[in-house]
Amino acid sequence: MANITFFEAQKWAFSFIKQFDNKHQADVMLLLQGQMNWTKVQLLTNYQTQMTVKDWEHFKRNVEKYCQDWPVQYLLGYADFFGLRLKVTQATLIPRPETQDLVEWILETEEAKPQKVLDLGTGSGAIGLALKTQRPQWQITLSDLMPEALTIAKENALTFGLTCQYVVSDVLDAFDNQAKYDILISNPPYIADDEVKYMDASVLKYEPHSALFAKNQGLAIYQKIAKQAPMHLTKHGRIYLEIGFKQARAVSDIFTRLYPKAKIEVKQDLSGHDRMVKVSF
Template sequence: MLWIETVRMLSADLEEPFALEFVYRNLYELTKLDWLNLQRQEITDSERSVLTELAKRLKNNEPPQYIVGWTEFCDLRFKVDGRVLIPRPETEELVRLILSENDENECLSVLDIGTGSGAIAVALASKRKNWLIEASDLSSDALSVATENADRNAVSVHFTKSDVLSAFMERKKFDIIVSNPPYIAFSDTDEVDDSVIKYEPNSALFAENMGLAIYKKIAKEAPSVLTENGRIYLEIGYKQGQAVSQLFQKQFADKTVSVHQDIFGKDRMISVK
């Protein structure tokens, strides 16, 4: 049997038809041309066995990014595994919003709360060499992955273990606080893909109080660590625009709180400035 016949057969039941190609090519460091040339060859028993096992994992909803061990975010490559969430395209929009609204020539201090894989902090550090960037997470496992991602991308980020802002209270102040915290309400589990529920860390997905618990902590604690003209940027769930903006407007009456939409027109980000 040819490679192309085996790949077609094993991909037929997959949700994403090109997932098997993506995984195999990246595990074995094949170019697109290498892959195309392979399709015309006879497949060996060992090769078929490898493909079958990969297809089984994909059919079981294991994310391709976890299988290959990395994902792309803001044109950078990040290590990802079951200890951290896979960074999403909508979070790239949050990074772009921060970059567009803050002067690249200023030396700003930035804190990324709940950094996970380090995606936001590392992406900002790669684009703004003169910004002083710190990142925190409650998970030691996540901080280990984030530290490796900063090293892999040759950027300087200082990582701290912290429950939201507890490690920074009264210690130092930041010009920008950014966070993509857990924000899915437990009652909205049915809206989350099976692969996410099964493989990604629930502690980074779900939050108490209809998904608002971490936002409330940030709103309460941020005044102690934000500079006078400091800004806050948050990713939110598409149903949380009004609730989260009201939380921060109440806490920061002298600042403008804005809801920003993603490319699909859904509420996705909050800015406080």
């Protein structure tokens, strides 16, 4: 197809995706906008502009890969989170909108005074970097089991001119006993192996399984955090965790059994699901 306009390219894509289940026109528009670094208004005003051959071929490839279940964020190379456009690759989980609720809760609950904060399993750095932009006086440490993920987190921090510390670690295994934090945050792997049947094909095919699945019915990392975290917290330290929407009781019980005097709070996300747990010592 020669001399194709952006409108014609979009029309082709809308037609092409009809043969595939669970593919959406809104995602096609995001692919086209993102490729051109345009807003929706800019795309509309350029509908009759002709695409270059390079842009057209790129768009076609992306639409075809999208129909092979590639996530839009991986195709574009970024995901928007809490006002930040974060680089993402297959080494990092794509930040979810509901995780923004965890960031909001922390900002609403914690004092703005300087504090030492650890983001465990940081991935792209989403939680820690979002907090750093809002609380520049906080000392943020980003940690992940996968060095490849931590490299992406560092790139994102540099993009926004944010200074953080970085530690490659399986939960807190690599941390010195002298490392103490006021706040520990984690959105760990929490999906049980038997929940695979409920998951989207795009997630199973392309996102890192190490950031998704955990043993012991999805509770293994919470159990490890519960055992290790207190020795790395200051006297009145707090732990904030994202959880699966059916895990509130199980995660609360893990901490209650080990620390009966700790205060456990469960908070719902905007959809009304139990999605976050706070443990205060």
